[in-house]
Amino acid sequence: MFKKTHVLLTLVLLVIFSLAGNVLPGQHQAAAKEKHNKTLVMGTSADYAPYEYIDTAKGNKIIGFDVDVARHIADKLGYNLVIKDMDFNGLVPALDAKRVDFVMAGMTPNAERKKKVDFSNTYYKAKQLIVTNDPKIKKIEDLKGKAIGVQLGSIQEKEAKKIADKVDNVTIEKRNKVPDLVQEIMSKRFNAAVIEDGVAIEYLNKNPDLSSFVIPGSASAGSAVAFQKGSDLTEKFNKEIAAMKKNGELDQYAKKWFEPKTEKKAEKKSIVDFSTIMPSIPYILKGILTTLKFVVVSILLGFVLGTILALFKISKVNVLRWGADAYTSIFRGTPLILQLLIIYNATPQLTGYKIEPFLAGVLTFGLNSAAYVSEIIRAGINGVDKGQREASMALGVSYGSMMRQIILPQALKNILPALMNEFITLTKESAIIAVIGTTDIMRRAQIVGADTYRYFEPLITAGIIYYLMVMALTVLGRMLERRMSRGD
């Protein structure tokens, strides 16, 4: 009996330590050959084909125009290139936090960004297109009374505002990602979207329903590389960009990625077609390991911490009780995603420690789950017959042994269904960590969506995986319950 609990405890600690030891997030990509001894870390958001994206059918390498240019420059400057994938909105904060050395993500220098980071000269100038699936929209004026989508915080957002000033009743809708915009057009929630030509070309190639036209006089601020303020890389990059412009290498890369492919106007695809994402399914499946690792560590952390908090809550020491109550109140009273973003983004700002996405996620979910688990366990402890405590005390058993071996095992049996419920919730909610770029099941499904321009299929695949994981947990819970109810 006691041996069993010890073995379990040891196992739990082992898992925690071993996992804490290798919290390497899956999205590091070392340069193929370590030919230099210095390394530059590039931040990007790999859902912006053809600038940067993952060909999920072929593996999990980030490719694209920006990647080629970055690799070329880094090589010339004598660095190996490491690419970190994250949400577009997280790129500037990542520079700020020194998580990355530079950012290439088809990013346009605008006044707001210039306040926080330095930009190189532009390496590619794009034109802004109106992309639509409404054949009647052929010029700006046709957008009257329509909804147009833009990527949040992008140059296209400014372009859309200009249109709204000129044309009546235009509503501007913002989304985090370009693939979302296209999806909204397909779902007819938007009538059109402002997308730059290099990006739009891929969608236009693959989707015969879409048409486009250039916005007259559209700003073509172009893409530039972003650096930390005062970085000495800025000048070095500028020199290389100038050289590449001069010798035509930049044009070659642009041709490789931005020219329309000959296979243009493919035949119309059926509404649901899993065959298109078949090659990418292994890519999504790899996310299971990340999600599992994440869920297991979070659950363990939440459980251990929750138990301690529960003990505080039933303690006679006021400070411990109030502390634990306040803790629960805060973590239950604020949104999980807010906690995640605070821990991920504010930690580097406040402490200078560049917390990894995986660690930030595990911390957030563990801390959050502990609040709920502590309430469940507290109720469970209170539910154990008072006589058990008295019998232990009368035998001279210490408080610690009594809790571990007498009270908690009985409490756990009663609260097992509630605990399983909490673990199931945590498993599903873990999809939120996709926001900070952890390549879990959810993030991978989104990346496949961005790569294949199909959304239903990868999302359904992810849904099935989550469902199966939850079912496995449910079955496990039932088995545990049955085991623990022996002796009744």
Next chain:
Amino acid sequence: MIKIENLHKTFGKNEVLKGISTEIGQGEVVAVIGPSGSGKSTFLRCINMLEEPTEGKILFKDQEVTTQASKIQQIRKKIGMVFQHFHLFPHMTVLDNLTYAPVTVNKMPKREAEAAARELLKRVGLEDKEGEYPGRLSGGQKQRVAIARALAMNPEVMLFDEPTSALDPEMVKEVLDVMKSLAQSGMTMAIVTHEMGFAKEVADRVLFLDGGILVEDAVPAKFFAQPKSERAQAFLEKVL
């Protein structure tokens, strides 16, 4: 062995014990009787500090129990207790119930503890139940296991808090028989009970409590034949 001086216990505004002083000698069997609400159980529970006295002193072998919160665990090891509702550990087998405290508290080797536990189970007539979980035992069997569990710690005193009150009538005897043989073996015992026949037969002394006061302290023959106080007379009239 146990000395109680001016023991008071108050729950909120309710004073349950109003200054009780008495002694329990080595090898003595003391029955504590009285109407419900008289404070018998509270009195017993104060002896091993399951209830903290509001006032007064309790000495166990000349050590003061009441002021030594840190030593209370050491003292409790020497004082076995049997409860009305058994309070066996439901998630452990009968054998584990018996070996748990000796192994955990006294660091007795498991093998040795198990041998001692089997011996005790034989003594209470339950040697065939060591692998059962308490949930599968009858009330009388549970209480006998509870007695064996307390004995497993080799206590110097045994406290019984209404050990037969929760039992079906046909199971009372098997428990009382175990207690009787324990008394005969020379164990010091304090028993809160409603079993007047048992008190009469087994106890060396009877303490009669009423309203938080120790009203009478006498040998059973004398107490049951001619109680001095009116309260004791009235009580005995009702129960006998």
